[in-house]
Amino acid sequence: MAKDKLLDISLATLEIFCLVYVRKNAIEVANHLDLSQPKVSRALAALRAVFDDPLFIRRESQFQATETAHNLYPIFCQMMACSQEVEYLVRGGKGVMAANVEVATVPQLEINLTQSIKQAALAVSEAEMMVATTPWGEGTAQQLLNDELDAAISFERADNRAILSKSIIQHRGGHLVARKDHPIWQAPNIDNMIDYPLVKLITMPFPANRSPLGCYAKRVGKQLQLYATAPDLGSAANSLLNSDAIIIIGVQGAVDFLKKHQWIACTKN
Structure with missing residues (x-):
């Protein structure tokens, strides 16, 4: 049914x-x-x-x-991308002159991307443009170098000097949260933070391994471990109190909530 x-x-x-x-x-x-x-x-x-x-x-x-929505989101994004590609093929088959642009990106940045590119193109040219998106992957940088892709948008800059790139998302800081007797407080810096597992709120906009902290860990040759995905702040606090896990919170209201737990400490980073 x-x-x-x-x-x-x-x-x-x-x-x-x-x-x-x-x-x-x-x-x-x-x-x-x-x-x-x-x-x-x-x-x-x-x-x-x-x-x-x-x-x-x-x-x-x-x-x-919900968990079902989290699972459906990347699938539906891919379906939207396929629709764009089919549209391009159909119009191309009718002889319509159209520039084809393919952009690799992560699901969190894909929504409205094709419409935004088309609108920006119309501001400088009346020519029709067809825009397709493809998932970001390990081989994306090489595809750019091989001219197989026109552009790529992700959460981290390219490490290959042949690719011109810059950060479009700036880290505005946040609060490091862990239990008060956690060893991280001996030196609460980013190089030590990536040695501990992360608690992730289910409402965070990206998976733990694609967070700014996860991208930094990967850049220095480490794998950020996920301790738990918490459905709410209460569950997150319970995970923090009973493990060596840490969490990064950028919302002041959430930080204030966690501070109410007697054995949890927070610091601005």
């Missing part, structure tokens, strides 16, 4: 899902797509019926994705 229902799901519905996943607010998504809020709600309801899962749970003023 679920497979039959899935056939009725449009690509527009998948786009709404992906935007809600990233923006965590249905009203903001409706305004962005110039849709009514009920239409966004109906799209989410259709997907909930297919997968028999709430997909998003309202927590205060934001939506929190």
